[in-house]
Amino acid sequence: MLKLITNPIGVTALSRREIVRFLAVSIQTIFPPWISSVLFIYIFGVAIGRQIIFTIPGITYLQFIVPGLMAMHLISSSYENTAASLFIGRWHNNIQEVLLSPLSYLEMVLGLLAGGLARGALVCLGVFAASQFFMLQGIEHPFFLIYFIIMTSTIFSCAGMLAALWAEDFGMLNLWNVYIIFPMVILGGVFHPLSLLPLPLRILSHFNPIHYLVCGIRYSIVGYSDQNIWLCAGLAVTLAAILGFVTVYLFKIGYKLRT
Amino acid sequence: MRDSDNAIHISNLSKFYGKLQALNNISFTIKRGDFYGFLGPNGAGKTTTINIITGLSNYNAGSVKIFGHDVTRDYRDARRLIGLCTQEFNFDPFLSIAQLLVYQAGYFGIPKEEAKSRAATLLQRFQLLDKKDLKYRALSGGMKKRLLLCRALIHDPEILILDEPTSGCDLELKFLIWDHLAKLNKEGKTIFLTTHYMEEAEKLCKTIGIINHGRIVKMDSKENILQDKSLQDVFLEVTGIE
Numbered sequence: 001m002l003k004l005i006t007n008p009i010g011v012t013a014l015s016r017r018e019i020v021r022f023l024a025v026s027i028q029t030i031f032p033p034w035i036s037s038v039l040f041i042y043i044f045g046v047a048i049g050r051q052i053i054f055t056i057p058g059i060t061y062l063q064f065i066v067p068g069l070m071a072m073h074l075i076s077s078s079y080e081n082t083a084a085s086l087f088i089g090r091w092h093n094n095i096q097e098v099l100l101s102p103l104s105y106l107e108m109v110l111g112l113l114a115g116g117l118a119r120g121a122l123v124c125l126g127v128f129a130a131s132q133f134f135m136l137q138g139i140e141h142p143f144f145l146i147y148f149i150i151m152t153s154t155i156f157s158c159a160g161m162l163a164a165l166w167a168e169d170f171g172m173l174n175l176w177n178v179y180i181i182f183p184m185v186i187l188g189g190v191f192h193p194l195s196l197l198p199l200p201l202r203i204l205s206h207f208n209p210i211h212y213l214v215c216g217i218r219y220s221i222v223g224y225s226d227q228n229i230w231l232c233a234g235l236a237v238t239l240a241a242i243l244g245f246v247t248v249y250l251f252k253i254g255y256k257l258r259t
Numbered sequence: 260m261r262d263s264d265n266a267i268h269i270s271n272l273s274k275f276y277g278k279l280q281a282l283n284n285i286s287f288t289i290k291r292g293d294f295y296g297f298l299g300p301n302g303a304g305k306t307t308t309i310n311i312i313t314g315l316s317n318y319n320a321g322s323v324k325i326f327g328h329d330v331t332r333d334y335r336d337a338r339r340l341i342g343l344c345t346q347e348f349n350f351d352p353f354l355s356i357a358q359l360l361v362y363q364a365g366y367f368g369i370p371k372e373e374a375k376s377r378a379a380t381l382l383q384r385f386q387l388l389d390k391k392d393l394k395y396r397a398l399s400g401g402m403k404k405r406l407l408l409c410r411a412l413i414h415d416p417e418i419l420i421l422d423e424p425t426s427g428c429d430l431e432l433k434f435l436i437w438d439h440l441a442k443l444n445k446e447g448k449t450i451f452l453t454t455h456y457m458e459e460a461e462k463l464c465k466t467i468g469i470i471n472h473g474r475i476v477k478m479d480s481k482e483n484i485l486q487d488k489s490l491q492d493v494f495l496e497v498t499g500i501e
């Protein structure tokens with residue numbers, strides 16, 4: 001990978017720009033998911049969660065949903081960051097600043113991805129920190145957590161870039177998020193274990209890749225997963241590699257970037 | 260890095276937009292240190308040519324080399340040598356003017372401290388230093404034009420490509436830009452200029468090429484082109500505009 005990066009200063013500059021951009025509007029990018037998570041944790045985890053007879057031994061419902069919320073916001077923040085940044089770049093045509101530079105196509109994607117990863121990780125870990133007001137929970141498998149944050153963020157940062165390349169207006173940009181990603185996240189086990197679902201939905205959930213990412217983050221935090229953790233890890237790296245490859249390829253051919 | 264005295268070498272270049280042929284097998288060479296005026300009516304293929312040279316547009320046939328570097332196969336080395344001053348104000352709306360330049364320099368591999376120093380020098384040279392903390396939207400049209408030039412020059416490119424840099428400028432700004440371009444050319448930069456102003460090309464350029472309907476219809480030194488006619492007369496004659 002290091003040999004593939006011939007312009008490290010360029011990649012750093014682009015990464016820094018992406019991070020500065022979302023931090024400059026943190027009132028829109030960072031605080032809303034933290035606030036909504038605190039509300040979710042309080043209402044579902046604490047108020048309603050106390051009344052739920054939970055069937056997974058050794059963990060409370062609150063402990064169960066916190067990693068789910070972390071995954072949910074990691075996914076949405078990573079996606080939104082790259083989707084908005086690249087689409088606005090296309091819209092204002094200031095993406096040309098990057099396209100005219102001697103960054104390789106891989107380096108361009110890495111620079112944009114760094115913004116998605118930074119925002120996703122900040123939001124995700126912020127949700128975990130906020131949950132400590134309601135429960136004292138350590139991190140069972142910190143290396144798995146780092147791994148799943150990087151993989152999940154890479155997958156959805158690339159998905160955000162693909163959406164930004166495909167979309168022709170802001171409405172199209174939101175289509176993926178509203179009609180595909182959000183339902184898959186909710187059905188992916190953020191709030192429920194698979195065992196609570198009726199059989200058809202339970203079977204369907206096995207084909208939902210987001211379910212495996214949620215399981216990976218849950219295993220990292222509380223040591224419990226509905227799926228084999230190595231299957232989750234393998235699927236995550238495979239998806240990240242495929243989406244990363246497709247994104248770099250589209251930059252290379254200039255799909256909707258060059259006339 | 261520079262393995263050729265040909266700053267820009269275009270060979271049999273063709274470009275289609277769907278069924279419309281924007282460039283029809285054009286070939287020309289611009290020597291190092293030249294001040295090249297690229298003229299043509301609207302839609303003749305000027306901006307398409309610029310976009311292909313700078314990598315903003317794909318092409319269907321032919322080749323484009325920048326000091327010997329192919330713009331497709333060897334695009335990183337080719338892009339490092341070019342600074343583009345676009346027609347439109349396509350700046351990142353979230354950044355201040357100084358940040359814009361420092362990040363742009365960064366993409367070209369220039370370390371942050373050096374980038375800051377270069378940005379300050381250019382902003383001083385183009386009388387924008389006191390505006391460095393503003394967003395570009397707060398600038399007047401003339402200031403934005405100057406900022407485009409700063410951005411194109413931040414990585415000290417060998418070739419400066421300008422797409423109608425003085426369109427919409429008042430006389431004072433036009434003279435200021437002309438003065439800067441003449442100085443840059445004197446310093447050794449190769450300049451590729453498109454313009455609709457004949458007096459601009461006549462005053463600044465050493466070589467002139469005229470494109471019409473995607474074909475190069477005239478290209479020669481300014482002296483040879485202007486033997487006993489004005490540039491406007493030559494332009495009208497070769498483009499068939501009445």
